Amino acid sequence: MSIEESTVPQRSVTIIGQGYVGLPLAQAAVRAGWLVHGLDVTVSLVEALNGGMSHIDDLSDDEISEMLDLGYCATVNPAVICNSDVVVMCVPTPLGEAGSPDLGAVKAASRTVGENISEGTTVILESTTYPGTTDGVVQLIIESASGLEAGEDFHLAYSPERIDPGSQKYGIKNTPKLVGGVNDAATQAGVAFYGDFVDDPVAMSGTREAETAKLLENTFRHVNIALVNEMAKFCNELNIDIWEVIRGASTKPFGFMRFTPGPGVGGHCIPIDPNYLSFEVRKQLGYPFRFVELAQEINNSMPHYVVDRVATLLNAHRKPLNGSEILLLGVTYKADIADQRESPARDVADLLQAKGAIVRFHDPMVDTWNLDSGPIPREEDLDRAVREVDAVVLLQAHKTYQLDHIASRATVMLDTRGVAPLPAQRL
Ligand SMILES: NC(=O)c1ccc[n+]([C@@H]2O[C@H](COP(=O)([O-])OP(=O)(O)OC[C@H]3O[C@@H](n4cnc5c(N)ncnc54)[C@H](O)[C@@H]3O)[C@@H](O)[C@H]2O)c1
Known part of the structure; x- marks a missing residue:
C-alpha cells in the first residue's frame, strides 16, 4: 500500500432502511469502496444481515457475506451517523388512513439524522414521496433537531430509487440516477456520491423536480396499464x-x-x-x-x-x-x-x-x-x-x-x- 493510500480515510455512508431499496444500495456502495453502515429499526433483520442472511430476492446470502467482508455492517445504533460522510434514507412510504401519504418513517428517520448529524454531511432522501417532502418536511426536522442549516452546514438532496426487482438487465449501475439538491452544492455532492457506482447520475434543478419526476414515471405506467386493461x-x-x-x-x-x-x-x-x-x-x-x-x-x-x-x-x-x-x-x-x-x-x-x-x-x-x-x-x-x-x-x-x-x-x-x-x- 502506498503512503497516499494509507493516509486517505475510508469514506463512510449510513443507509437508513435495509429493505428492497436500501440493501442493494448498500451492496453497490460497499463494492465501490465505501464503509457502509446499514441502519434499521428491525432488530431481527439486522441480526440476520450480520449473520449473512438476505431477506430480498435480488441479493443472495453469499452476496451479504461478500458485503460483510468488504466493510458492510448492519446496525440499530444511530450513532453511526455521526462519522458518516453521506446518509441516505430508504425508509417506507406507505399509505395511511383514507389513502393519505404516511410519512411516519421518513419523519422518524429525519429526527434520527438530526440528532446525530455532523457538519459537512450529505443527506439524501430516496423514499418515494410527494413534491415538497425534502425541503418542506425532512429539512425542517433535521434543522430543528440538529441546530444546523441545510445548504450551509450540511447538504440535502432527493434522489428517487428506480430499482426494478428481479431485473437481469437493469441494476443500480446502469440505471441513470436523478439527483436534485436544495442548492447546486447539494446536487453536486449527491452526484459525486452516486457517481462512484452509477454510470449516469443526472443533476436536476431542485428537490421538487426530482420528487415529481419519480411520480411521473410511476403514474405513466399506472395510466398505460389502465389503458390496456x-x-x-x-x-x-x-x-x-x-x-x-x-x-x-x-x-x-x-x-x-x-x-x-x-x-x-x-x-x-x-x-x-x-x-x-x-x-x-x-x-x-x-x-x-x-x-x-x-x-x-x-x-x-x-x-x-x-x-x-x-x-x-x-x-x-x-x-x-x-x-x-x-x-x-x-x-x-x-x-x-x-x-x-x-x-x-x-x-x-x-x-x-x-x-x-x-x-x-x-x-x-x-x-x-x-x-x-x-x-x-x-x-x-x-x-x-x-x-x-x-x-x-x-x-x-x-x-x-x-x-x-x-x-x-x-x-x-x-x-x-x-x-x-x-x-x-x-x-
Ligand atoms: N421496492 C421497490 O421496488 C421500490 C422501488 C422504488 C422506490 N421504492 C421506495 O423506496 C422506499 C423504501 O422501500 P423498500 O421497498 O425498500 O421498503 P422495505 O419495507 O423493503 O424496507 C424499509 C426498511 O426500512 C426500515 N425502517 C422503517 N422505519 C425506519 C426508521 N425510522 N429508521 C430505520 N429504518 C427504518 C424497515 O425496518 C425496513 O427494513 C419507499 O419509499 C418505496 O416507495 C421502492
Whole structure:
C-alpha cells in the first residue's frame, strides 16, 4: 500500500432502511469502496444481515457475506451517523388512513439524522414521496433537531430509487440516477456520491423536480396499464384479440410503448406511489389528478373482471362458481420474484371465496399464503391439481411453469398474462 493510500480515510455512508431499496444500495456502495453502515429499526433483520442472511430476492446470502467482508455492517445504533460522510434514507412510504401519504418513517428517520448529524454531511432522501417532502418536511426536522442549516452546514438532496426487482438487465449501475439538491452544492455532492457506482447520475434543478419526476414515471405506467386493461375488457366483448392488437401495435418503432393487461397492479410503485401525487394535488390545489384517479378505478376493477371471466368460463361447463375448486397459479406481484406486496392475487382470491369458490394456490416462490380470511392451501403436486380442479387461473407466469402442458390438462384455464397457448382462454 502506498503512503497516499494509507493516509486517505475510508469514506463512510449510513443507509437508513435495509429493505428492497436500501440493501442493494448498500451492496453497490460497499463494492465501490465505501464503509457502509446499514441502519434499521428491525432488530431481527439486522441480526440476520450480520449473520449473512438476505431477506430480498435480488441479493443472495453469499452476496451479504461478500458485503460483510468488504466493510458492510448492519446496525440499530444511530450513532453511526455521526462519522458518516453521506446518509441516505430508504425508509417506507406507505399509505395511511383514507389513502393519505404516511410519512411516519421518513419523519422518524429525519429526527434520527438530526440528532446525530455532523457538519459537512450529505443527506439524501430516496423514499418515494410527494413534491415538497425534502425541503418542506425532512429539512425542517433535521434543522430543528440538529441546530444546523441545510445548504450551509450540511447538504440535502432527493434522489428517487428506480430499482426494478428481479431485473437481469437493469441494476443500480446502469440505471441513470436523478439527483436534485436544495442548492447546486447539494446536487453536486449527491452526484459525486452516486457517481462512484452509477454510470449516469443526472443533476436536476431542485428537490421538487426530482420528487415529481419519480411520480411521473410511476403514474405513466399506472395510466398505460389502465389503458390496456380497459381495452382488454371491451375487446373481449367485441370478440377482438387484445393480445394480437398489442402485438401489432408494438411493431411500430416510434411513438408506442408496449403495456399488457393483467389481473390488477401490484408492488409499491404502481398501486401506491401515484396516490402521493394525487393526494397532494387535491390538498394543495383543491382539484383531482383525474388520470390517476381513473387509472386507479380501472386497475382496481381488474380482479372483479378476472372473477367474472372465470364464472363465465365455468358457466359454459354448466358449473357455478359456488362450490367450484379454483387453482390460482402465481400469487406474487411480479413474475419470478417472491414479493407479494399489494399483489392483486389477494383480491382475486377474496372475491372468489366470497362467491363460494374453493381456492387453492401454487407458486414456486411462495411457501405460505395468508389472506385476511386465513391461509390458502398450497398445492404441492401441480400436475395432479391442474387436472383435479374445475378451473385454473394463471395470475403470474413464473418461468418455471410449462404452460402448454398446464393448458392441455386443465378443464378450464384463464390466462391473465396472455402467454399460455390454446385451449387456455386469455384475459
Ligand atoms: N421496492 C421497490 O421496488 C421500490 C422501488 C422504488 C422506490 N421504492 C421506495 O423506496 C422506499 C423504501 O422501500 P423498500 O421497498 O425498500 O421498503 P422495505 O419495507 O423493503 O424496507 C424499509 C426498511 O426500512 C426500515 N425502517 C422503517 N422505519 C425506519 C426508521 N425510522 N429508521 C430505520 N429504518 C427504518 C424497515 O425496518 C425496513 O427494513 C419507499 O419509499 C418505496 O416507495 C421502492
